[in-house]
Amino acid sequence: MNWFICINEEVTGPFPTDKVLSFSSEEEFNSIQAKVWGSQLDHWLKYDNWVNSHQEIINNKSKPKPKNLIWYFAQNSQSAPVGPFNKTTLIEKVAEIESKDQVLIWAKGMEAWASLFEFNDILDSLNISRRKHPRAPLTGQVILKDEQGQDFIGKVNIISPGGCGVTNVAGLKMGDIYQIEIKSSAFYNTITAVGKVLHEAGPNSYGIRFEKIHVESQSTIISYLKAQGYMNKTASAA
Numbered sequence: 001m002n003w004f005i006c007i008n009e010e011v012t013g014p015f016p017t018d019k020v021l022s023f024s025s026e027e028e029f030n031s032i033q034a035k036v037w038g039s040q041l042d043h044w045l046k047y048d049n050w051v052n053s054h055q056e057i058i059n060n061k062s063k064p065k066p067k068n069l070i071w072y073f074a075q076n077s078q079s080a081p082v083g084p085f086n087k088t089t090l091i092e093k094v095a096e097i098e099s100k101d102q103v104l105i106w107a108k109g110m111e112a113w114a115s116l117f118e119f120n121d122i123l124d125s126l127n128i129s130r131r132k133h134p135r136a137p138l139t140g141q142v143i144l145k146d147e148q149g150q151d152f153i154g155k156v157n158i159i160s161p162g163g164c165g166v167t168n169v170a171g172l173k174m175g176d177i178y179q180i181e182i183k184s185s186a187f188y189n190t191i192t193a194v195g196k197v198l199h200e201a202g203p204n205s206y207g208i209r210f211e212k213i214h215v216e217s218q219s220t221i222i223s224y225l226k227a228q229g230y231m232n233k234t235a236s237a238a
Helices: 017-025 047-059 087-095 120-125 215-228
Strands: 002-007 010-016 035-037 071-074 082-085 104-107 136-145 151-160 163-167 177-183 191-202 205-213
Touching (some): 010 017, 071 087, 082 087, 087 120, 163 191, 177 205, 205 215
Antiparallel strands (some): 002 035, 071 082, 136 151, 136 177, 151 163, 163 205, 177 191
């Protein structure tokens, strides 16, 4: 189970239980000002109160939450997380935020919070087209290899210099790193990269961020985007 820490209105996390408990032994950690929150809690707890009751909270299964209530958001890195929601409600809540530039999203299974602009499917639902990297639809095959050498084969449906969207592939884990090969009739060469699964976009569909990509592969993607007319589509966020 993961937890978030709030000190002087600055939120950090998520952290595993053992890590949060270890904070008390750090000289610079202010346990009096610190508050703790997790998905099993309805409100923030003072750190000392959380230490005394955390095991009971973890063991409390009297109010299980539906599996689809896994999404949280924060208006910026200093604001408290809000949730959990299903994705539909999350989108409705984020749509009400006037300035979305600093909105952060987190879902169960993610290693860390990520910018709203990393979630292409949510951006589409919000009718926001501005992204860190221009992207374009793509038809092709994707092969992902994990650290154990197991292959996962599916389809790529979106491509950008910073990542891709994949579908029809089961078993990927959020936060895991994969060797990636993308083959498409739109490219002369195979795109090779190392990517991290950032979030699950739907059943057997994932958003992947490139951690490393060969310079020739990145150039091929950029050339494709230019040819498709997507490089200049950077409308402002709603």
